[in-house]
Each structure stands twice: as structure tokens, then as C-alpha cells.
Amino acid sequence: MTAENADLAAEGPVLNKAILGGLKALSGVKAILALALCLTLEITLPPSGVQPPVDRQYFLYFLILCAAVFLLWPALFFKKPSLRQAMKGKDDFYAAVFIFLTVLNLLTDKFAVLPVIFFPSPDRVLSVLVEDFTYLIVVCLGSSAKLLLTGFFSGALAGLVTGIAIGFSKPAAYWLNPLIKILGPIPPTAWIPIVLVAFPTTWSGACFLIALSVWFPTSVMTSSGILNVQNAYFEVSSTLGAKRLYQIFLVGIPAAMPLIFTGLFSGACASFLTLMTAEMVGVKNGIGWYINWQREMLSYANVYAGLIIIAISFYSLITLFFKVRDRVLVWQKGMIKW
Amino acid sequence: MVSEALISAPLNQVPPSEILGPDSERASGVIEAERVTKIFSHPDGSEVTALKNVSLKVGAGEFVSLIGPSGCGKSTLLRLVAGLERATEGSLRLDGKLIERPDAERGLVFQNPYLFPWLNIHNNVAFGLRARSVYKLNKELVAQYLDLVGLAKFGRVYPHHLSGGMAQRASLARALINQPRVLLLDEPLGALDAFTRMNMQDEILRIRSEKRITMIMVTHDVDEAVYLSDRTVVMTPGPGRVETIIDIPFARPRARNTPDFLRLRSKILEILHFAGHFEEPPYQI
Incomplete structure (x- = not known):
């Protein structure tokens, strides 16, 4: 085996480690995956049309804001231990939150399974919060x-x-x-x-x-x-x-x-x-x-x-x-x- | 046959002033209890005589131990001197003045240090100064007294971080900062382990030689009484009274294992009927 080959062989695990480390640094892979799912469904699926329409896509903005926070968090607060700590170990929790929002969005906005009067879409709740x-x-x-x-x-x-x-x-x-x-x-x-x-x-x-x-x-x-x-x-x-x-x-x-x-x-x-x-x-x-x-x-x-x-x-x-x-x-x- | 020669002091003996030790020239800190009787009345009408007709004089700068089985009234006597209880009959005086209520001139240290948990050690020690509104003039005393008990670095620490021995030191400093004429110690070392206790005994002696305060200590520990005090008051229960007073004429520092020390120790134990059984061997080598 040449020295070159040995180098290549060693490179594999090192690279894996780097990727894993990078993912960990993102502080919440599961949360980001859940968020990505939520975003994808919000963009790709058309609304059912049963819910009264809103002026702007507040839910989409909200999700983009969340994504920005999650992706930039490690970079922004790398040196602030208290803020880094705020995200640490909360991965599963945030993932669950985004799954819940996804399901809620599907049940209300996308397929309107729940009674529309009592269960408004996230879009409508957010629009009230913003406009009022x-x-x-x-x-x-x-x-x-x-x-x-x-x-x-x-x-x-x-x-x-x-x-x-x-x-x-x-x-x-x-x-x-x-x-x-x-x-x-x-x-x-x-x-x-x-x-x-x-x-x-x-x-x-x-x-x-x-x-x-x-x-x-x-x-x-x-x-x-x-x-x-x-x-x-x-x-x-x-x-x-x-x-x-x-x-x-x-x-x-x-x-x-x-x-x-x-x-x-x-x-x-x-x-x-x-x-x-x-x-x-x-x-x-x-x-x-x-x-x-x-x-x-x-x-x-x-x-x-x-x-x-x-x-x-x-x-x-x-x-x-x-x-x-x-x-x-x-x-x-x-x-x-x- | 040993005991006869040893039990020499009559009951309720008021000691002659010669035995007050080197500090007898100091005028303050003399405690006199005259024919003190304390009866506790319970709500159900029953009465318990904790002390009956007890007289005792403690000289200035003297170290007196009160020893005896539980129920002999030694703690009650101490609480009477502290002013936490009032005598049913008889009188207690400090330097001729009737003791009627607790006062900073008579410091008290309990078995449990009872440091105020919401104050750090500095503020615990400063409590007496603040309570008497003299803190601003005497701020530097706090550091001095913390230093006296070896806690100079622990001023900012809260009591629950201290070990038992350290907490007791802090409570000593808290009582001493008022510069009391008398320091009353109610089994102050009872809750400490044997080694810490021996350390603290030396600490108390050091403080005593530095501050020249009259000290009255309640204890269950005969060794401690013999090691520390000028006189040991042996009390018996039912009702509580003074059985005898034993002089401990040894110079300080004392060794804990000299024949004299052990002789006095066994004498006290004999008076308290705790000497145990010892059969003399039928022959001698």
C-alpha cells in the first residue's frame, strides 16, 4: 500500500467527523429537518380554499424566520455560552413543535379537515397577531x-x-x-x-x-x-x-x-x-x-x-x-x- | 476507698475568691445565682421543678462547666443566666445587676450554631452590631472577629456551605463581637466529631486567653469539662441541684492524659455514677 492510499483511507472518517461536527454545530438536525418538511409542504401544497384568505403568507414568513434563526444561531452566538445553551438539548422539543405546526397546517389550511370556524389556519392566526x-x-x-x-x-x-x-x-x-x-x-x-x-x-x-x-x-x-x-x-x-x-x-x-x-x-x-x-x-x-x-x-x-x-x-x-x-x-x- | 478522699467539696459550695484565677482583678463578668428555683408549669396544670435552690458564683474571667445527666437543670440554669427564662424564686445577677432579659452583654452559643441562613457569614457576625445600631462605627470589628475564629476568607459564604465546625466558629464570632462580659455555651461542641471537637476546645481556650471573658459551658463530656474549665459544677436531676463543685487546678495548656487529669476525670464520673465496675485484682505484681 502506498502512502497516498493510506492518506485517502484516513481521509474518509476524518471527513465524516467533520460533517458530523458541522451538523452538530447546527445545533438541532432533527429540528431543522422538521422545519424543512413543514416549509416544503407549506410551499408545495395548495390551500384548500375553504379558509378565508389572508393578505400575506404570514405562516411562510414565520417559517422562514425560524429557519434563519436555526441556521444562523450557531454562527451568531458562537461566543455567547448562555445563548448557545438555550438551544442545547432542545433538538427533539423544537422538532416536535415543527411537526405539530405541520400537522396543524395540513388539518386546517391544506385539507380543512377540522371545522373551519373553530380551527383557523396558522396563517389567519398570525395575520391577526401582525395586523392587530x-x-x-x-x-x-x-x-x-x-x-x-x-x-x-x-x-x-x-x-x-x-x-x-x-x-x-x-x-x-x-x-x-x-x-x-x-x-x-x-x-x-x-x-x-x-x-x-x-x-x-x-x-x-x-x-x-x-x-x-x-x-x-x-x-x-x-x-x-x-x-x-x-x-x-x-x-x-x-x-x-x-x-x-x-x-x-x-x-x-x-x-x-x-x-x-x-x-x-x-x-x-x-x-x-x-x-x-x-x-x-x-x-x-x-x-x-x-x-x-x-x-x-x-x-x-x-x-x-x-x-x-x-x-x-x-x-x-x-x-x-x-x-x-x-x-x-x-x-x-x-x-x-x- | 479512693472516692472518699476525692469527694471533698460540700454541696452548693460558693467558692472562695482565691480560685478565680489570674483574671480575678477584672471587675466585670461576675455571675451570682442565689437560691434559684425554676418551676415549669405546663398547660395541663402539671409542674416540673427544673432547678431547686441552686446557688453558684462564677468569678470574673473564670471558666466553669456545668455537667450532669439530662434533666439536671444545667441548660435551664444557663438559659436563666442568658435571661431567656425568669427564675421562679431566687435571683441571678451579673456584676451585681439583676438579670431580667436577654442582653448583648451575655452572649449565648447553642449546640446548633443557628446561623441566620439568609445572611452570609460576614452579615451573621455583624448581626449584633447592627441590632445595637453600632455597625457603622465598628465595621472593622467584623473582619477582626472573623479572623479570630479563622474564617477570614469566608465572609461572603452562606451558612449552608460551611461544615459543622466552621459554622460553630462563626456563631462564636457572632456572639463575641458584642464583647460580652459573659459567654454562655450550651453544649457548643456536642454535634461535632471527636477531632473537630478537640480542635474547637483549643480554639475556645485561645479565644478565652485573648479576650478574658467569663465562660459558662454546659457539657455532657467529662473530658471536655476537665480539659477546659477552672471549676466543674456537677449537677444531679430530680429536682436539678448542684451535687458538688470540683476545682481543676491544672495550669494551661493541659495534657489530656496525665495521671492527675485522669484522676479528676474518674472522680467526676464516680460522682455521676458512670465510673463503671472495676474489680481489684486479688494479687499484685
Whole structure:
């Protein structure tokens, strides 16, 4: 065997390795294949014609955007480990997403197997998202956010105050505990008939309901968090010269923080529910109201667009919540991950 | 026949001031307990007498160990001195002043370090300064006391990253930074392994010789009591009282295996009826 032949023989595996490495660098071969399939079917198959037409091929644009991201991702973020990490190991997941979109597109747009009224094509949902973007985000989401945040923070504040009072003061516990035990478990939305009459505006009423739904879990968790603090911490702090007020704010409350956050989290979830119900029942704007309104007009593409907006914004809020919690509770080991 | 000669101290003996050691000239840090009785009343109406008629004087700069089986009231006595409990009868004084509530002048270290888990070690040690609103003037003390207990590099670490021995060092620094006149130690080394414990015993002696603080320690460990203290108060249960007080006149540093050391150790064990059975051989070689 000549030296030349040996070189050639060695070249095979090396080349294979290079190709494999290159494919790996694309960070998601399966996802890209699924995306390619989705794109091909979208371009080659004609629409069934049953779905109302849209101005532009938004789904196609969306897929091209995805393809650009997937192909350019490794090149763009090669040096940013955090962004590289975002794609790592998610190959199967993204592949499944594109398969789902392909099937959805086939069932709705291409063959119209599902009832057209209730199952709009991805094209139509995307077109609502793009064309009504300003209205959805600025008017609807803005109004919802204002209501939600006002309600959430006033409820959280009230919950912290009553929780701390119950945790540290016997008279407060005596008077507030029965109130919490009786009023707390009532679903906030059950108050709607009374709230609609008792409050000057539906907005203030809805705000109260959201606050109520945050107040209950926050209050319960704060007080039980404080009552569960080992007495030894208070004893140690008193032998270190800490007075009562100092003990409340710099021993009791920090020690109760993990449970306080659990309460705030339950409160946040309850507040989402209350917000949607309040908007669908009384308040005349907001994303929940939008969905209900579009449902009544049988514009299901808009309903889905609204749902997507809700999913994205609530996901962002919860993520933000957990980021704040992780920052506050760095001292804790073994936390529940979001 | 050995024991008769050894048990010499009468019950509830208040020691003469000569045995207070080299620090007796220091005026502060004298603890006096006079005929202290502590009765715990339970919600169901039953009462438990934890301490009955206990008198004890601890001199300035003295190291006293309280030893005895569980239920003898040694921890209760310590908690009374700390001010965490009030005596049912009798009085406790620090330098003549009645002890009524916990105070930074009487530092306390538990068996569990009870470091505040939400504060890093620096802030744990600084807790007392902040609680007394003197942190800004004494910031540099934190580094000094961290250094004193050998944790100079661990200020930014959170408690759950520390080993048991290190956590106990941190809690010592946290109690000492207030410059208390008395340091109360409630089985401070009980949860540590044997080697860490012996290290920590030397550490406590070093801190004591540096800071000249009166120390009262509750312990289950006879060796520890003999190794560390100037006097050992042997207590018995039902109800808790002082059985006897044993002077440990050895100079420091002490060796753990001298005949004198072992003799005192077995004397204490005998008083506590834990010496075990030993039959003298019928003949001698």
C-alpha cells in the first residue's frame, strides 16, 4: 500500500467527523429537518380554499424566520455560552413543535379537515397577531396589565400586612384568623354579584377581586411562615441585642421569605384567573374581554391570537417572578425550579 | 476507698475568691445565682421543678462547666443566666445587676450554631452590631472577629456551605463581637466529631486567653469539662441541684492524659455514677 492510499483511507472518517461536527454545530438536525418538511409542504401544497384568505403568507414568513434563526444561531452566538445553551438539548422539543405546526397546517389550511370556524389556519392566526398587534398589545394588554398589577400589588401588600400581624401579634391572630378562614376559601369570582353593585366602577371592583385573590394565599403563607420560624433564631437574636421590632423585620420576615414567596406565587396564579373572569364578566376592555368579544363574533383566529398573547405575557410574568425570588432567596439550597 | 478522699467539696459550695484565677482583678463578668428555683408549669396544670435552690458564683474571667445527666437543670440554669427564662424564686445577677432579659452583654452559643441562613457569614457576625445600631462605627470589628475564629476568607459564604465546625466558629464570632462580659455555651461542641471537637476546645481556650471573658459551658463530656474549665459544677436531676463543685487546678495548656487529669476525670464520673465496675485484682505484681 502506498502512502497516498493510506492518506485517502484516513481521509474518509476524518471527513465524516467533520460533517458530523458541522451538523452538530447546527445545533438541532432533527429540528431543522422538521422545519424543512413543514416549509416544503407549506410551499408545495395548495390551500384548500375553504379558509378565508389572508393578505400575506404570514405562516411562510414565520417559517422562514425560524429557519434563519436555526441556521444562523450557531454562527451568531458562537461566543455567547448562555445563548448557545438555550438551544442545547432542545433538538427533539423544537422538532416536535415543527411537526405539530405541520400537522396543524395540513388539518386546517391544506385539507380543512377540522371545522373551519373553530380551527383557523396558522396563517389567519398570525395575520391577526401582525395586523392587530398595536391594538392587542397597547390597548388590550396594556389595560389588563394595569388592572393586574394594581390588584396584585395591593393584594400582596395587604396579605403581607395581615400575615405579619397574625404571625407576631396574638390579638391580631385572634381577630384576623377567623376572617381569613371564613372569607379566604371563597373563590374571589363568587363575589362578582356583590362587587358589581358595591363598587363605583367595574374597574375598581375587578381590582378588588384580584387583590382579594392574592391577599388570601399571601396572608396565610406569610403568617404560617413566621409562626414556623424556629424560636431559637429569636432567642439567639435577643442575646445578640436585637429588640422586638428588629426581630420582626430582620429575623422573622427573612426566615419566612421562602413561604411568603410560595404564597405570592399561588396568589399570582389566582390573580390571572380572576383577571380573565373579571374581564369576561364586567370590565369592558383588556385581553380577556377581547377574547370573549371575538368568541361572540365567532372570530376564532382572533381568539387564538389573544390566547397566544396571554400565554406569552403570563409566562414572562411568572419567569420574572421566579427571577426575583431566586435573587432574594440565593441563600436557600435546593429550590423548586421554574 | 479512693472516692472518699476525692469527694471533698460540700454541696452548693460558693467558692472562695482565691480560685478565680489570674483574671480575678477584672471587675466585670461576675455571675451570682442565689437560691434559684425554676418551676415549669405546663398547660395541663402539671409542674416540673427544673432547678431547686441552686446557688453558684462564677468569678470574673473564670471558666466553669456545668455537667450532669439530662434533666439536671444545667441548660435551664444557663438559659436563666442568658435571661431567656425568669427564675421562679431566687435571683441571678451579673456584676451585681439583676438579670431580667436577654442582653448583648451575655452572649449565648447553642449546640446548633443557628446561623441566620439568609445572611452570609460576614452579615451573621455583624448581626449584633447592627441590632445595637453600632455597625457603622465598628465595621472593622467584623473582619477582626472573623479572623479570630479563622474564617477570614469566608465572609461572603452562606451558612449552608460551611461544615459543622466552621459554622460553630462563626456563631462564636457572632456572639463575641458584642464583647460580652459573659459567654454562655450550651453544649457548643456536642454535634461535632471527636477531632473537630478537640480542635474547637483549643480554639475556645485561645479565644478565652485573648479576650478574658467569663465562660459558662454546659457539657455532657467529662473530658471536655476537665480539659477546659477552672471549676466543674456537677449537677444531679430530680429536682436539678448542684451535687458538688470540683476545682481543676491544672495550669494551661493541659495534657489530656496525665495521671492527675485522669484522676479528676474518674472522680467526676464516680460522682455521676458512670465510673463503671472495676474489680481489684486479688494479687499484685
